Amino acid sequence: MTGVPASAAGGTGAKRVPAPKGKLGAAAVNQASLWNIANILTMVRLVLVPAFVVLLFQDGGYDPAWRAWAWAAFAVAMITDVFDGHLARTYNLVTDFGKIADPIADKAIMAAGLISLSVLGDLPWWVTSVILVREIGITLMRFWVIRLAVIPASRGGKAKTLAQGVAVGMYVLALTGPLATLRFWVMALAVVLTVLTGLDYVRDAVVIRRRAIVALRVAEAEAGAVEDSGASGDSASDEAGESAAAESTR
Template sequence: MNLPNKLTVIRVVMIPFFVLFMLTNLAGEGSKFIALGIFCIASFTDFLDGYIARKNNLVTNFGKFMDPLADKLLVCSAMICLVEIGRLPAWIVIIIISREFIISGFRLVASDNGIVIAASYWGKFKTVSQMFMIIVLILNLNHSIFETVEIVLIYTSLVLTVLSLIDYIAKNKSVLFNGNI
């Protein structure tokens, strides 16, 4: 297993620790900051594994499949935690997670036909916007400027989620209609 794939696996392993600190007071007032630190490190591994894989020609089918899945697990776990603590409306998370299931379905059908659908730029923009949104929502800085930033990031993430879904469907409609690419 190459380094980018190890970083992807490490990101998945970090998720339960993030959730633990996000939803408990295990470290007192510091729990939120520990959760934030874990989330930021895990998010950085997303950038790092892709960079290393492309720079060193270490792109693998495992990475093409697992990297987006690891991102979905991290981001969806964080958003569910944010719903639980009242920082993010459930309806937004439902739309975002629904998009993830639809794309996973596309990838599964494509995989059955021997095709790996890599993440698109719209999908990458969506993931980055969601990660920034999550960081700001975890910080919860209680100032009117930051509340405005939170709202902008929430709706930017939502719009990019829908746009990336439309992009995937448009580019891969033959998977949906014909079962192949």
Template sequence: MNIPNKITVSRIILIPIFIILLAVPWDWGKVGSGEWTIPTAHLIGAILFIFASATDWVDGYYARKYNLVTNLGKFLDPLADKLLVSAALIMLVQLGFAPAWVVIVIISREFAVTGLRLVAAGEGLVLAASKLGKLKTMTQLIGIAALLLYNFPFQWLGGFRFDLIMLYVSLFFTVLSGLDYFIKNWNVMRDSK
């Protein structure tokens, strides 16, 4: 297994640790003061999520730069991304930070696009990620990180809800990129056997 794939596997291994930090009622106190306080375990979970998200860029960059792109990496990398984002969104619903319907739409889009990719793979086609898809991922990661950080540092701007705004921006790009993906690749569904 090459280094980019090891980085991707490490991202998958971090997911249960992230979930435990947010799900178990640890009593490690809180960080912050005044208008912004966050349970220490949640802050550690948020930092872990941000770190894991950054490894997505690192493994992709490293694989392309040193020509280490493998079929295993093509399978594991998007799987790790979807698992990390889905776990974070579900935990945000459990914590009461994200509306369940938004999370359902986002996760449903991921299942639908994965299904389309599987149909294409069965036909011997590889469907590349689009710029809209990359924008979708970036806005999702920013929105999730902002929610996990209890809207830090925007809570000091008179109640400006950057975290929720980014969640809805990511929802917009999730739906838009999903529609774009299906429109551009409709022939795969139409012509599949």
């Protein structure tokens, strides 16, 4: 005899718990692991940032072949941005590392592209400044309201990201003729979307913060009223007890 109950030993009286399958099973296995596919893609994107800059500035930064390789690195980085977020949400692979590294990687590859193009003289510095100020400002604003609420990505924000990625990618390539004209208008669209969505995020953040503060104050007031009511009830009970004790001593 082993001394182990049948239920623990998998006897006939025990109910077997089926092993998790499919997406939920993958989530249970990978959720606590740093080395899941979503985080690996984020790490790849971080590594591609310096690789992109090195490729872009080869031979003075104006060699069409090297710029094509730089565009390939930039394109892979932007594609991994789409897939790592999708995988993390679908298979519940969200980790603390991913929450921090993913937005850093997103901003890093875009900032690297904009600043490098401005250094090479292909893109005006004011365009780079407008986009980077907006991105940094919105990131700080998210931290400002993160304790109260999370601002979800809007359709306009996603369209802005797509427009920025396409525009920067077109500027990285050594384009001429109609394509060079087209990239100017794509970048103009990206700048307009950047400004408009930035203002929209600011409005949403202010509204969300005000509502959250009002809700917090209402909850605190209700909690205080409950405590006061409880204290009044205790006082009444004490007074009734004292009166009963006085009557018993007479």
